[in-house]
Amino acid sequence: MIEPQTKTALSSAFPSITWSEFRADARAVVPCDEIYAVLRFLRDDLGFDLLVDMTCVDYLSYRGAEDRFGLVYLLCATESNERITVRTFVNEPLLSVPSVVPLWAGANWMEREVWDMFGIRFEGHPDLRRILMPDEFTAFPLRKDYPLQGRGERHNFSVLYRAES
């Protein structure tokens, strides 16, 4: 749900935004180089102060998709009770977007999870380490080219026995 004037304000500030709507959810697609500016504008000027979630979708085998990765920012305005979905697309080899941790402290772990699972770098993130997978893991498991059963990491996991320790 989003007020029309919010939509107009955002569109006039950033003419490159394309809008779509599905089941009454307003969704904006933003070019990758404007994403930080758009999100800052949404937070500072339009009152979207809550970053509900931030995630990523790998469109490798999606029918009709042109871009590889789609980043999704779900925002909410706690005062006016509006919601907006902001999406942007990134492609290989340049898998990096500006981090939104300066805007929302809550984005810290969400971005770490996206880095861990999809391998997208967030420029300016204070602490971009793997979060769910072990540090020595090299692949990005939620990418579509990563098999469900893994690539044998589980069987080749280095085990430290008591006698060797």
Place this chain on the structure above:
Amino acid sequence: MPLVAARTVEDLAKAEARDYLWTLNFGPQHPATHTTLRIVLLLDGERVVDAIPDIGYLHSGFEKIGEHLNYNQYVTVTDRMNYISPLANNIAWHGAVEKLLGLEITPRCKYLRTILAELSRISDHLLCNGAVGLDTGAFTYFLYAFYQREVLYDIFETLCGARFTNSYTRVGGVMYDTTPLVLEKIRTFVRNFPKTLDDMDRLLNRNRIFVDRTRNVGVLSKADAINSSATGPIARASGVTRDLRKDEPYLAYQDFDFQVCCATAGDCFARYLVRMAEMRESLKIVEQALENLPAGPVDVDIDERTALPTKREVYSTIEGTISHFELVMANRGFPVPNEEVYGAIESPNGELGFYLVGDGTDVAYRARCRPPSFIHFALFPKLIRGHTLSDVVAVLGSLNIIAAELDR
């Protein structure tokens, strides 16, 4: 796992200057972590200088599995996310799926799901508050809470045969309709539970030890709560008046009279009080929903081709046979739009949402879960800095971290 967040030269110099600090490993297997999570604590005597959470011990790739199981099968996985209130996860999952499909469930199903969501909220809050009591030394209180959880488990068992992993919802409906016995048990629970709540209030609300250990511990300001994406009782204890049940009424919540419980202190004690108050509000909702539970079918109509028809329909009507055949065939199922949708509910722990990408088949292309525990655990270092080691369990308990949901 490196112990410091970022290993720069400056960090090393800082660490050398503070080499009197103790490093304490808290978890991954410690009774007070409740499940497997690990925190590396830097201590100056008993005071916590810094806490570095290390999660992922229970990571089992739920989101990857979600891309390989169909919309009905995946409900069994959502049970294992927040296993303290599995029904709330079931309802969140199928709420999002039905939003993607554009399916309007029947009034009876809405009411039924509302009742179950509220019962699981009570069950979750009982565990959370009971565990806070236990961790801060109030063992009796914990037993009061767990006795009532047992009653709730009994209700869930009568309802769907499973106590713990209910998997009760289906696309467009639920597994079975309720029986009068279940409703009678819920009525008895609604009648008896306020007395226990009063007892629990009397046990802890003015208990000197408990209040001293939780008041002004782990204070979260309103601005920080919003900025860190906190939701649910944790945000409401800091003065954020956001509750999806009121703000974006889903299921049947717009029909009921209830209040959103808030506090302003933002400490562990406020979170405890908010949860206690929410249980009373949940009881009010359950009571009203039971009074007005609509009659009629619990699954959507057979023409929608999403919910499995009853056995009676399968064996006696041609539509039932065709519908059943189409739904259970491996390459049929129901059509799903090529769209993306985010559906959320107010789960006991905060906003629990699923971001679904449909690709035409009955398996999600992407099934992202927005887990409240994950978001709230990120707050932990900020809340614990400057407090003592004994406060770690109080703060951890009041955040209600469920590691299975944290790591998925």
